[in-house]
Amino acid sequence: MSERINSLVVIDVHGSQCTPSDFECMSAAFTVAAQNDGQVAVLALIDPEIDVDLNIAPALILKGADRVFWASKENLAEHDLGSYVQVVSEAIEKVEPQVIFFTHNNFGADLAPRVAFRSRAAIVTSTQAVSCDDRGKILLTRVCYGGRAEQVIKPATPTVVVTLREKVFEPLEDNEERIGEVSELGVRTLSPRVELLEQNREEQKGVRLENANVVVSGGRGVGGPDGFEQLKELAECLNGALGASRVACDLGWVPHSWQVGLSGKTVSPDLYFAVGISGASHHLAGCGSAKMIVAINTDQDAPIFSAAKYGVVGDYSELVPALVAEFKKIV
Ligand SMILES: Cc1cc2nc3c(=O)[nH]c(=O)nc-3n(C[C@H](O)[C@H](O)[C@H](O)COP(=O)(O)OP(=O)(O)OC[C@H]3O[C@@H](n4cnc5c(N)ncnc54)[C@H](O)[C@@H]3O)c2cc1C
Incomplete structure (x- = not known):
């Protein structure tokens, strides 16, 4: 007989609305709960000025969500995750979950291992599928060998902490008939163990990479930051976002937040331009679910052409301006 599996989803809310990634996490948790007669609880960490009852909890x-716990970030120091671990631990005590979900973003990737350590739980990161076997045991799928293979993990501990890749789970439709409980969790102020010396926030301009319908990514083949100026024109005329391969980020041509791939972001736009990108499995792990990939590359044998629906063999510095000129006529 399968056991009941209760889930706890931990989300870090900025402003007054949850994000699609928060709802993707909810969807994974709900799928597990529905198969095992379990419940879904959410811990929402919210900004102090936000009224949780207005948008977030509903x-x-x-x-x-069957239960929404919330805690104000007023007493949580962003750079000192000790206080976050403590508030998540309080939610764990109340919910006694078998699975604890985080999004695999900076927040989740930082906090989840600490929560797993504190709870003596296994951790499975960068998960892209969640299911249950016929005995109701949770199974977690993630890629391995640089995106060339998948592994399915059955955790041996009673509780497992899971980080979920973005853009892999579909948020559920709203169910207007659902009801749930909402309660606040108190936050104990802990003496900080780290001191914040400097903080630099990257300015977000234009469409967010993870949510864009069109992404124009550049790799080593664009030759340097100037190459990205040309890609910017293409992205702008299609209201798209710019992305990059890891090499382009590591060389300092563009910020690391633009990196698409296994150790970067996952995107699933309608249209993905891979310009001067060879198509390593590590890169494709982040863009393989795009509806259409268009590749521009001087090497006709580049692996990217196997993943692309349309491919153009040639120098990007001639092809991209030609594409921009054509798109400008129609959009
Ligand atoms: C653990 C691990 C994680 C990784 N994670 C990531 C990740 O998240 N994302 C990622 O991208 N990579 C990742 N990598 C690195 C990955 O394996 C590749 O090295 C990287 O993706 C290659 O980047 P690139 O395609 O820009 O460069 P290259 O492989 O050097 O390809 C450059 C391409 O540009 C073409 N080109 C050259 N000149 C032109 C021109 N003028 N016009 C058009 N095309 C031209 C060339 O033919 C070539 O195909 C990871 C590697 C490891 C080991």
């Missing part, structure tokens, strides 16, 4: 309940 939206989470419509998307499958």
Whole structure:
């Protein structure tokens, strides 16, 4: 007989709305709960000025939460995750979950291992599928060998902490008939163990890479930052976002936040331009679910052409301006 599996989803809310990634996490948790007669609880960490009852809690309940716990970030120091671990631990005590979900973003990747250590739980990171076997045991799928293979993990511990890749799970439709409980969790102020010396926030301009319908990514083949200026023109005329291969980021041509791939972001736009990118499995792990990949590359044998729907063999510095000129006529 399968056991009941309760889930706890931990989300870090900026502003007054949850993000699609929060709802993707909810969707994974709900799928597990629905198969095992379990419940979904959410811990929402929110900005002090936000009223949780206005948008956040109702939206989470419509998307499958049976219980919403919330805590104000007023007493949580962003750079000192000790206080975050403590508040998540309090939620764990209340919910006694078998699975604890985080999004695999900077927040989740930082906090999840600490929570796993504190809870003596296994951790599975960068998960891209969640299911249960016929005995109700949770199974977690993630890629390995640089995106060339997949592994399915059955955790041996009673509790498992899971980080979920973005853009892999579909958020659930709202169910207006759902009801849920909402309660606040107190936050104990801990004496900080680290001191913040400097903080630099990257300015977000234009469409967010993870949510863009069109992504124009450049790799080593664009030759340097100037090459990205040409790609910017293409992205702008299609209202798209710019992305990059790891090499382009590591060389300092563009910020690391633009990196698409296994150790970067996952995107699934309608249209993905891979310009001067060879198509290593590590890169494709982040863009393989795009509806259409268009590759521009001087090497006709580049692996990217196997993943692309359309490919153009040639020098990007001639092809991209020609594409921009054509798109400008029609959009
Ligand atoms: C653990 C691990 C994780 C990784 N994670 C990532 C990741 O998240 N994302 C990622 O991208 N990589 C990742 N990598 C690196 C990855 O394996 C590749 O090295 C990288 O993707 C290659 O980048 P690139 O395609 O820009 O460069 P290259 O492989 O050097 O390809 C450059 C391409 O540009 C073409 N080119 C050259 N000149 C022109 C021109 N004028 N016009 C058009 N085309 C031209 C060339 O023919 C070539 O195909 C990871 C590697 C490891 C080991």
